[in-house]
Amino acid sequence: MADLKVSVAGVEFHNPLIAASGTFGFGREYAEFYPLSALGGISSKGITLKARPGNPAPRIAEAPGGMLNAVGLQNPGVDHFIEKDLPWLREQGVTIIANIAGNTPEDYCAMAEKLNDTDIDMIEMNISCPNVKQGGVQFGTSCAGVEDITKAVRAHCKKPLMVKLSPNVTDISEIALAAESAGADAVSMINTLTGMRIDINTKRPIIHNNTGGFSGPALLPIAVRMVWQTYQKVKIPIVGLGGISTWQDAVEMLLAGATALQIGTVLFTDPYAPVKITEGLTNYMDKNGVKTLSELTGAMRPW
C-alpha cells in the first residue's frame, strides 16, 4: 500500500493534502462531513494580532474557472485562536499550521512569539493577502520586502516557518529565493491572483472591495508553472497550491516540484474533495509502483 506521508521542513503530514487558509475556517464546519484526519494538515484562517471585522459584502463573485473573494481577513485575533480554536483543532489528529497576517513587522513578530508557546506545528506567514491594504502584501511583492519581514519574524519564531507567496509579482522564484535566504523553512505558493468582475447593469464591481483574489481550477497551470520555476531555484520545500481540484491535478503539482499540497476552492464545489483526491493519489501510486510521495516531487521530465 502506498505511503502518503510527507515531511515539510521536518513537519510530518500523514497525507499531502492541507486545507488552504481562508477556505476552511478553523475546521469545525467541515468536521460535519468527515473526520478532519482525512486531511494531512489544516492551515488556519489568516489570523491577525487583534480581531478584524473584514470587508463589507459582497465578498464573493463567480468567475470563469473559479471565483473571486475579498473577505478581508475577518478573524477573531490570535489570542482567541490560541484559547478557543487550537485546543479543539489539536484533538482532530491533523497537523496544524497557523496562518498569520499583519500590518507591521512588529505584528508578525508578536504573533510568532505568542505561537511559540503553543503546540501548533508550523507557521505560515501570509505576506500575500490581496484584499486588505495593510494585510502583508506590501512586504510580499518585492525581494527586499520579503527578505526583511522573513528575517524579522525568523528571529522571533521558534516554529518551522513557511512563507506564502503572492503570484502578483514579476518573478515569484526570486521572491522565494529571498525568503529562503532570510531563513524561511518552506514556501507555499501560490496565493490568489488579483482579479475583478463588474456588474454590467449597475456598472459597479461585484465585490465591494472592487478587486478580489481569484482562485479555482483556472489557476492550476499558472501555479504549476510557478512551482516548477521555483523548484529549480530553491532548496527549501515547496507546498504547492492553486487550482488543485482532482487527484490528477495533485500529481501534476507534485511532479512540478511540490512536497505537499494545499486545496481550497474545490472544497466549496465539493466538500468531499479531500477524500476523493486522497483515494485517487493512492491508486495512482499503487498502479505506478510509487512507494512514497517524495519520489514524485519534481519528477517531471521537462522537454
Add this chain to the structure above:
Amino acid sequence: MKYDVQLCEVLCRAQTAENTFDYTVLAPKLAEAAQPGQFAHIYVPGKTLRRPISICDIDKKNGTLRFVFQIRGAGTEQLSKFEVGDKMDILAPLGHGFTFDPNAHNLFIGGGIGVPPLFGAARQCGKNATVAVGFRNKDFVILEGDFRAAGCDLRIATDDGSYGHHGLVIDLIQDVHPDKIFACGPKVMLRAVTEFAKAHNIPCEISLEERMACGIGACLGCAVELYDENGETYMGHVCKDGPVFPAERVVF
C-alpha cells in the same frame, strides 16, 4: 447529521411563472434534517460555486424537498435545465430556519422570489397564518394555489396593479395583529417590515440572502452587518448565523 451532500433525483419540474421554476427532489436524508427557512447549496455543473436556494417545502414522510427559484444569472439558468430523473448534487439543510409556533397567529410577508422560503412554515400554520405577498406583476405571482390549499389567509399585491392590490405588501397588513412576523424579500421591504414590527412591538424574523461560497460558515464570504446584545455592530454570516435573523439584529 446537521447537513450533508446527497445526489437527489428530480421528481417534478414545472415552470410556474416568468423565469420561475418549481422542483421537487428525492432527498430522504436531507429532508429528515430540514426545517422551514433553511436553504440548500446546489452544485451547478461546470461552475465553481454552488447556488444557495431556499427550501420551499419539506415532506419528511415522502423524503422530498421542494425548491422554487428564479433565473437570476447563468448558474440558476443552468439549474432550471435539470429534468425529471436527473440527479442534483445538493448540500443541505443549511443555516437556521424560522422559529415559529404553528398554533400562534403568524404573519408571513414575502416579496417576489422571497416568497418561497416562507411557504413551508406557513403551510404548517395553515389557517393560523396570514400571508401577504407582493410581486412585480401578475406574471410573477407564485404559490397562490399552495397557500390557499394550506388554508392561509392570503393577500396579494402587485407593483402595477395587474393582480390583487395595486401597491405594496405593507399596505395589506395594517389591520393584522399577529403574534409574530416572518419576512423575506427585497431589502427595502424587509426594512419596512422591521419598522412595522418595531412600531407594533411584534417579534419579527427576516430571511436574508448574500453571495456565498462554502455555505457552511467556513469561508466567511456571505457577510452581513449585525448588532450584538450591546448594540455594537459586527460581521455575521448569512449561511451560518442566518439566513433567518431576528429583525432587530440586522443593520440596514
